[in-house]
Amino acid sequence: MTQNATLERPQTGQGASLELTHALTQTVYREARMLDDENYADWVDMLADDLLYHMPGIETRYRRDKTDQITDLTRMAYYNDNLTEIKKRLSRLETGTAWSEDPATRYTHIITNVEVELTEKSGEYRVYSNFYAYRNRNEREEDSLIGNRVDIWREAESAFQLVTRRIILKHNVLLSKNLNIFL
Amino acid sequence: MRIEGIGREPEFSRYMDLKEGWLDRRIFSDAEIYEEELYRIFARSWLFVAHESQLPKAGDFLTTHMGEDAVIVARQPDGSIKVFLNSCPHRGNKVCFADAGNTRRFVCNYHGWAFDTAGELKGMHEEYCYDDNDIDRRKNGLKQVARVAGYKGLVFATFAEDGPSLDAWLGDFRWYLDMLLDNEEGGTELIGGCIKSVMNANWKFGVENFIGDAYHAGWTHDSGCRSMNNGQPFPPIDMENSYHASVNGHGWEFGTEGVGDLFLLGRPKVLEYYERIRPKMAQRLGEMRSKIFGSVASASIFPNVSFLPGISTFRQWQPKGPMEFELKTWVIVNKSMPDDIKNEITKGVMQTFGPGGTFEMDDGENWSNCTTVNRGVVTRHERLHYRCGISREIEHDTLPGIVYRGQYNDANQRGFYQRWLDMMEADKLEAMPDRPESRLSGVGETRNLPGLFAL
Numbered sequence A: 001m002t003q004n005a006t007l008e009r010p011q012t013g014q015g016a017s018l019e020l021t022h023a024l025t026q027t028v029y030r031e032a033r034m035l036d037d038e039n040y041a042d043w044v045d046m047l048a049d050d051l052l053y054h055m056p057g058i059e060t061r062y063r064r065d066k067t068d069q070i071t072d073l074t075r076m077a078y079y080n081d082n083l084t085e086i087k088k089r090l091s092r093l094e095t096g097t098a099w100s101e102d103p104a105t106r107y108t109h110i111i112t113n114v115e116v117e118l119t120e121k122s123g124e125y126r127v128y129s130n131f132y133a134y135r136n137r138n139e140r141e142e143d144s145l146i147g148n149r150v151d152i153w154r155e156a157e158s159a160f161q162l163v164t165r166r167i168i169l170k171h172n173v174l175l176s177k178n179l180n181i182f183l
Numbered sequence B: 001m002r003i004e005g006i007g008r009e010p011e012f013s014r015y016m017d018l019k020e021g022w023l024d025r026r027i028f029s030d031a032e033i034y035e036e037e038l039y040r041i042f043a044r045s046w047l048f049v050a051h052e053s054q055l056p057k058a059g060d061f062l063t064t065h066m067g068e069d070a071v072i073v074a075r076q077p078d079g080s081i082k083v084f085l086n087s088c089p090h091r092g093n094k095v096c097f098a099d100a101g102n103t104r105r106f107v108c109n110y111h112g113w114a115f116d117t118a119g120e121l122k123g124m125h126e127e128y129c130y131d132d133n134d135i136d137r138r139k140n141g142l143k144q145v146a147r148v149a150g151y152k153g154l155v156f157a158t159f160a161e162d163g164p165s166l167d168a169w170l171g172d173f174r175w176y177l178d179m180l181l182d183n184e185e186g187g188t189e190l191i192g193g194c195i196k197s198v199m200n201a202n203w204k205f206g207v208e209n210f211i212g213d214a215y216h217a218g219w220t221h222d223s224g225c226r227s228m229n230n231g232q233p234f235p236p237i238d239m240e241n242s243y244h245a246s247v248n249g250h251g252w253e254f255g256t257e258g259v260g261d262l263f264l265l266g267r268p269k270v271l272e273y274y275e276r277i278r279p280k281m282a283q284r285l286g287e288m289r290s291k292i293f294g295s296v297a298s299a300s301i302f303p304n305v306s307f308l309p310g311i312s313t314f315r316q317w318q319p320k321g322p323m324e325f326e327l328k329t330w331v332i333v334n335k336s337m338p339d340d341i342k343n344e345i346t347k348g349v350m351q352t353f354g355p356g357g358t359f360e361m362d363d364g365e366n367w368s369n370c371t372t373v374n375r376g377v378v379t380r381h382e383r384l385h386y387r388c389g390i391s392r393e394i395e396h397d398t399l400p401g402i403v404y405r406g407q408y409n410d411a412n413q414r415g416f417y418q419r420w421l422d423m424m425e426a427d428k429l430e431a432m433p434d435r436p437e438s439r440l441s442g443v444g445e446t447r448n449l450p451g452l453f454a455l
């Protein structure tokens, strides 16, 4: 594997400058707008070639249970995708036969609690955030997905690119029939 | 166990005519019929509760449901597995809140009664408050199910004291199950973790879809198939050399081309892997089963387990009311596979049949709309059409079960609802017929049978 910055907060996790914090906060807001608009072409442009997009499935276990349910990439996961795999998922929408996407789902992503940290690697930043993703479909189907994210964003020529994202959904049973959404 | 709660007269035959090929929609939405299903089907069937690999060590446990009854499944020090209600005999509180783990005791939060992993009452908080003849500890353990049994890694339990053994329950379907559970030395295991989701749909829609509905795949999943395979459409179906096979309400629909489902998974390395082991599989299971494995196929075990051999999703449809089920999904792999193949399969399954999978997303939408539309009182009295392929039954030299030609067919679905009807109407399980009569009863191991049954 590459030596990308890690998601785990090091002892020295250091807050970023006001300017950088502002720029990355605006970046995650812009990303949320891309997802709300189903503007996946522009969203994919925000993803790095060496992307890891991970949303583990987390069982309810007792506190004493030390099973690693978060960073073990061999376990069941809603998403455990590289960039090619994300693009494969998205290509379903281009086929014209993704019946359950027509009429379209209505999405709102609310992103809050953004914190930006420097990492052990220059040009890569750790960004924490919370999300509230709301979906509404057809007549009165709705659901809410709430959780935390921790990302690594990399400074590229003209913009930031998402390198790693870990999504922790707060559901045990996903209270929804599917997950036609990126978080 | 006598199921005392059975209330209604068994008159369920008015909800279907399987010779004609129709069902009444009320079986997918009516609350009273649903209650009867809990008593007559879920409290009396052999139900999948665990895979052995989920409980490797003594003290390992998991929690699940048998129907709507919450149970704990626990590995014993002697290696056996016990299944008991997750409900304290004192006031009924739940005693375990974790999905899985390892423990020596289940201690109730309410008054501190403590049970060992066999479910026996071992101690109570402030025990002195009970006088000598207040309590018999041996009679106040967690209520055990009537029977627990396994088939090649799958663990089943039933609340029914009488009735068929698990082997008789699975019957000749064991011959088919070997393709999933015994296609390579060492057997299978589930990948760690379980993904659960809810659907506003009747549990039977999930089961019947996997038991025989190859028909929906090319249409519903056109987008899923193309997205996983660079725009290529669904593999063509060969109606001459594909089949439905139904045994005691279980069913497997399949082609014999060997690669269709493996293709749909969209992971070339996995396809290569199976091509490599296929000659060995043929030695192990016979020519026919080695050609079936990996083909476009899907299967269900009555009443509520389904899987895709080749795609490797393994799942259970847990009833939660007439219009809701909880779907539990796992990934099943061969133990002897190298890690990178296990990983490829896991990723492939989650990208196709996880909640965010390119196939799954279009399925749930269908089942939930098939169910909730029955809120309409006129709508729910309308019949549904189950007649496809009704005259294509054949006798086959090799294939056990009630066999129909052509995998676009409603035959396995009719077989499933026939078993549903048998159970709903039978007051005694012994009165239920085998469908069809078993060709393999008395055969202990079905792996070694290449499948020449014209004996």
Ligand code: FES
Pocket: B088, B089, B090, B091, B092, B093, B108, B109, B110, B111, B112, B113
């Ligand atoms: S309810 Fe369990 S100890 Fe009282």
Ligand SMILES: [Fe+2]
Pocket: B209, B216, B217, B220, B221, B359, B363
């Ligand atoms: Fe499907």
